[in-house]
Amino acid sequence: MYKWFVTTSLGVEDISGGEIASIANCNPVIDIGKVFFEGGLDVMYRVNYGARTINKLYLLLARDRFKDLNDIYKVAKAIDYTPILRPDKTFAVRCERIGEHPYTSIDIARAVGQAIIDSYMDSKGVRLRVNLDEPDVEIGVFVRFDEVLIGVNTTGYSLHRRKYRVYNHPVALKPTLASVMLRVGGYRGQPLLDPLCGGGTIPIEASHLARKYPIYMFRREYLFTKLPLYDPDLDSRVKEELLNAVNNDVYEIYCMDISATHLRGAMDNAKSAKVIDTITFLLRDAARRDNYRDIEAELIVTNPPYGMRSHSLKKIESFYRSVLTALRDSYCGREMVLITA
Secondary structure, three states: OEEEEEEOOOOOHHHHHHHHHHHHOOOOEEEOOEEEEEEOOHHHHHHHHHOOOOOEEEEEEEEEEOOOHHHHHHHHHOOOOOOOOOOOOEEEEEEEEEOOOOOOHHHHHHHHHHHHHHHHHHHHOOOOEEOOOOOOEEEEEEEEOOEEEEEEEOOOOOOOOOOOOOOOOOOOOOHHHHHHHHHHOOOOOOOEEEOOOOOOHHHHHHHHHHHOOOHHHHOOOOHHHHOOOOOHHHHHHHHHHHHHOOOOOOOOEEEEEOOHHHHHHHHHHHHHOOOHHHEEEEEOOOOOHHHHOOOOOOEEEEOOOOHHHHOOHHHHHHHHHHHHHHHHHHOOOOEEEEOOO
C-alpha cells in the first residue's frame, strides 16, 4: 500500500474526496486544499486517468511538524529517494507556503533540494542533477504554518488543463470546477441544461462524465512514466479497463448562449472533445422564459456572469433576476447548481 494525496481547489475538498473514494475504493481524509488516502500502485493510474475534480496526485513521502528551516532539511534528508529517482534522472523542487515565516518559498525549495542531493549521495554515492525547467521528477513541498508535506508529483501539469479546449472563452470555467458542480447536482446522464454556457465547459464535462471518457484521451503527458515504480503493464491494464467502460450513447445535454461567437467556440470545443453529437447548441437569450419551452431539463448547471464577466456591476441584479425568474417559471422544483461569486 502507498500513501497518496491530491490537491484540489479550496472549498471543494469534500467533493473531491467523494470522487477519490469511488475511484480508489478507500476512506479518504479531507484536509485544506488536499485529500489524503491509501491505495495500491494502480491508484496512480486510476486517479490520473479518471479523477475529474482534482488538480494533481502526489505520492506522499513525508508529513511532519517543524520549527525552522533546518528542521525541514532534516525531514527531507531522512527520506529514501532511491525508489523514485534514478541516478541518471534530473529533479526539481516546487514549494507552496502558507503562513508567516522568516524565509521564503525559494529558501525552502533550496533547502529541500540540498537535502535530496545529500541523501542520495549518502545512499548511492551519486550527485543528482537539478533541472528547474523540465525535470524528470518533481518534488512538491507544501508548508502550512508549522507543518511540512513532501510528495512526488505523479501528474505533471494540473489535470484542469484538458487539451480538448481549442476556443478560449475570456473567463473560461476550469473543467475541474465544472465537474465539481456536476457532482454536486448528482448528474448521472439525465437531461441537462446550461443556459449560460460560454465556451461549453459544463456540457462537455457532463458528456465526458456520462460517456465515461477517461481524461487520458485528451492528454498524453504524465510525470509518473519517469518514475522507477512505473509499471507499463499495469498502466495498460488500467487503460484497457477504462476504455471498455466507455459508451457512445447520446444524452440530452443543452448548451445555450446569447453570443453567437461563444456558441461557435463551444461547438469547436465539443468537436475537439469528441462529444458534439450529444450536445444541442442553442443561440438564445437565457432571460426569456419562452426560450425554454422545448427543453425538458431535469438538472440545470451553469456559471453565470459576475464581476469581470458581467462588464457592468450595475446590471447584475436585474440580469440575475430575469434569468432566475425565467428558470424558476420553467423548471420549478428541479435541481439547479450555479456559482454565485
